Amino acid sequence: MTAASALSELQEILKTCDILRDPAEIEAVLRGVAAAPREAQDNWTDLMAPQADAATRQKMIAAGHRFIDALGTPFSDGPAPAERLQALRAEMRRLGLAGLVIPRTDEYQGEYIAQRAERVQWLTGFAGSAGTVVVGLDKAAIFVDGRYTLQVQSQVDTALFEPRHLVDEPATDWIAENFGPDDKIGFDPWLHTQHGAGHLNIAAKRAGAELVRVEPNPVDAVWTDQPAAPLSPVVPHDVAFAGESAEDKRRRLGKALDIDGIDAVAITATDSIAWLLNMRGGDVPNCPLPLSFALLHKDGAVDWFIDDRKLTPDAKSQLGNEIAVRPESAFPDALAELGRQGRTVQADPATAPCLVFDRLTQYGARTVEAPDPCLLPKACKNSVEIAGTRNAHRRDGAALSRFLHWIENDAAKGGQTELSAIERLRQFRAGGEHFRGLSFDTIAGAGPNGAVIHYRAGERTNRPIESGQLLLVDSGGQYLDGTTDVTRTVAVGTPTAEMKARFTLVLKGHIAIATARFPVGVSGSQLDPLARMPLWRAGLDFDHGTGHGVGSYLNVHEGPQRIAKAHNSVALRPGMILSNEPGYYKAGEYGIRIENLVVVREVSEPPAGAERKLLEFETITLAPIDRNLVDTALLTEAERAWLNLYHDRVRAEIAPQLDGDALAWLEAATAPL
Numbered sequence: 001m002t003a004a005s006a007l008s009e010l011q012e013i014l015k016t017c018d019i020l021r022d023p024a025e026i027e028a029v030l031r032g033v034a035a036a037p038r039e040a041q042d043n044w045t046d047l048m049a050p051q052a053d054a055a056t057r058q059k060m061i062a063a064g065h066r067f068i069d070a071l072g073t074p075f076s077d078g079p080a081p082a083e084r085l086q087a088l089r090a091e092m093r094r095l096g097l098a099g100l101v102i103p104r105t106d107e108y109q110g111e112y113i114a115q116r117a118e119r120v121q122w123l124t125g126f127a128g129s130a131g132t133v134v135v136g137l138d139k140a141a142i143f144v145d146g147r148y149t150l151q152v153q154s155q156v157d158t159a160l161f162e163p164r165h166l167v168d169e170p171a172t173d174w175i176a177e178n179f180g181p182d183d184k185i186g187f188d189p190w191l192h193t194q195h196g197a198g199h200l201n202i203a204a205k206r207a208g209a210e211l212v213r214v215e216p217n218p219v220d221a222v223w224t225d226q227p228a229a230p231l232s233p234v235v236p237h238d239v240a241f242a243g244e245s246a247e248d249k250r251r252r253l254g255k256a257l258d259i260d261g262i263d264a265v266a267i268t269a270t271d272s273i274a275w276l277l278n279m280r281g282g283d284v285p286n287c288p289l290p291l292s293f294a295l296l297h298k299d300g301a302v303d304w305f306i307d308d309r310k311l312t313p314d315a316k317s318q319l320g321n322e323i324a325v326r327p328e329s330a331f332p333d334a335l336a337e338l339g340r341q342g343r344t345v346q347a348d349p350a351t352a353p354c355l356v357f358d359r360l361t362q363y364g365a366r367t368v369e370a371p372d373p374c375l376l377p378k379a380c381k382n383s384v385e386i387a388g389t390r391n392a393h394r395r396d397g398a399a400l401s402r403f404l405h406w407i408e409n410d411a412a413k414g415g416q417t418e419l420s421a422i423e424r425l426r427q428f429r430a431g432g433e434h435f436r437g438l439s440f441d442t443i444a445g446a447g448p449n450g451a452v453i454h455y456r457a458g459e460r461t462n463r464p465i466e467s468g469q470l471l472l473v474d475s476g477g478q479y480l481d482g483t484t485d486v487t488r489t490v491a492v493g494t495p496t497a498e499m500k501a502r503f504t505l506v507l508k509g510h511i512a513i514a515t516a517r518f519p520v521g522v523s524g525s526q527l528d529p530l531a532r533m534p535l536w537r538a539g540l541d542f543d544h545g546t547g548h549g550v551g552s553y554l555n556v557h558e559g560p561q562r563i564a565k566a567h568n569s570v571a572l573r574p575g576m577i578l579s580n581e582p583g584y585y586k587a588g589e590y591g592i593r594i595e596n597l598v599v600v601r602e603v604s605e606p607p608a609g610a611e612r613k614l615l616e617f618e619t620i621t622l623a624p625i626d627r628n629l630v631d632t633a634l635l636t637e638a639e640r641a642w643l644n645l646y647h648d649r650v651r652a653e654i655a656p657q658l659d660g661d662a663l664a665w666l667e668a669a670t671a672p673l
Helices: 003-015 022-036 052-073 082-094 120-124 146-153 171-178 194-207 216-223 247-259 271-276 313-319 328-340 352-361 374-381 383-409 418-430 447-451 497-514 525-535 637-657 662-670
Strands: 100-103 130-136 140-143 162-165 184-187 210-213 263-267 293-297 302-305 321-325 344-347 366-369 435-438 441-448 469-475 476-481 484-492 517-519 547-549 557-564 579-582 583-586 590-593 596-604 614-619
Touching: 003 022, 003 052, 022 052, 022 469, 052 590, 082 100, 082 130, 082 216, 100 120, 100 171, 100 216, 120 130, 120 216, 120 547, 120 662, 130 171, 140 146, 140 171, 146 162, 146 374, 162 247, 171 194, 184 194, 194 476, 216 418, 247 271, 247 293, 263 271, 271 293, 271 302, 271 596, 293 328, 302 328, 321 328, 328 344, 328 352, 344 352, 374 557, 383 469, 383 476, 383 484, 383 557, 383 596, 383 662, 418 435, 418 441, 441 447, 447 469, 447 583, 447 590, 469 590, 484 590, 497 525, 497 579, 497 583, 497 590, 497 596, 497 614, 497 637, 525 557, 579 614, 637 662
Parallel strands: 100 184, 140 162, 184 210, 263 344, 302 321, 344 366
Antiparallel strands: 100 130, 130 140, 263 293, 293 302, 435 476, 441 469, 469 484, 517 614, 547 557, 547 579, 579 596, 583 590, 596 614
């Protein structure tokens, strides 16, 4: 079926509901739906026919899928055609540019981006989640981190784009080395933060070149079939899950702005806006976010810059009179108007595009550079959110336990692969109450693939699950009442003595974080050595952070808190949720990671004579840790007691959700050491 015939079919379906829509309007909506993640594509009927009955909705969804399928995918496997680079260079010459910096990001600076923002993939073919391209008139380079050194070779024409290491050979060095005096190097001010643009400017000056802003983006000028902006329904996030009304949040943050002499704050992080307004969407994969911008004023009023076609009737009814919906394209002019009024405006230089600061400064605003005011309140979950995430983890733990039982009893028999394991785990989760999707693409690494820290299974790399291997599975779910992230490493068959020893060292570090007590004011970077010490003593380590913040039905990676080697001055506070995920990776053989989520809480019974208020972690993830990989001789009595008590909790809270063979498996998997 062609796109045109599917469009005509849908128009006829709408007529049966007495809904008359112009074909161009229907097509525009469907192109936006097609550009949204697949899991959001069945909800679009709320935008066009909210009053339609279930049968009519199913017909609309089917016709919509036929339209989307006829459009095809905007990307293909392998290197992009060389003609795209040639067209871009022609556009650069027209603009008088000697160079152009193209980061894999969007104007919202989020972890996940929509199809229309995948400029790096369109230009080069590289489909990784992090990378930057710098194009000159006669040479170009692509910068990726260590996760993608093999992937970039297979997906990019290296005769056109020189692969470089993002950290060891950064783009700023390449710019300084490959451009000269009088060269103009372009960058899109929507795609770089104030801090990021500053680093580019220093690199350009080292070369004697000039960094210039280019808007619109030159890639967009030559990407003739660029996907539309995504269009998915925006729905209210019930206060029963949020724990605080949007009005109370707005008033509380607005009052703080007033006290500090700030008239308004520009909020560009989409998860901050979703949290502030108690709204959720589906414009990007894995995160329930509507793409938008906002201005929060000191009186608590908000200007929300969003495509109003996304707003369902329920969402509109929840907004109230103090939230003004404005077109997203009006955001720059609104910043300019604040400048003309001489207002004091706050923005976050670490997350806001530098265009925000450009526009405010250009029109006379007094600009205050400060962190996004939503960051800390969003990170410190309230009692309702904490209770909700505990419930979500109970259900998630049951799904994961069913999966681990399947691995041990079915997958171990042979015939299963990384991809089949990923699909089976998704199926187990999908039946859970309040489940809304995955919180990130599941990592399932069998044998040597487990040693690739952020491995993603694909048709080319998919390995069978075989006896004698370790299988590392890092996964999570999005639920209305919480976001989960959990890693389990399991032995398929009999593990070697080395596997058990190194798994146990990782477990000792995990327990050290789980049982830590620390004074108020301590940051995650101060706790990080606890997770590494058992490995350090053996001359081992792992090259990733020990823990990241986690949202509440929001981003699975959330700041500002984290546990890592890198300095972080943000003190841990009650209500913060973090991951506890030390690991070990033996290249070419296996990977080990043990990850639970923890929530910071006050110590209820501090030791006698304590002079400072103490904090500790409550572990909220509930799933068995593979006892077959534990070398009990390496555990202290306290560590053994922790694992036994943890497994007692897992059994008590998960067992009521299981039955039959899965229940019997759980009881054996959580038996005391």
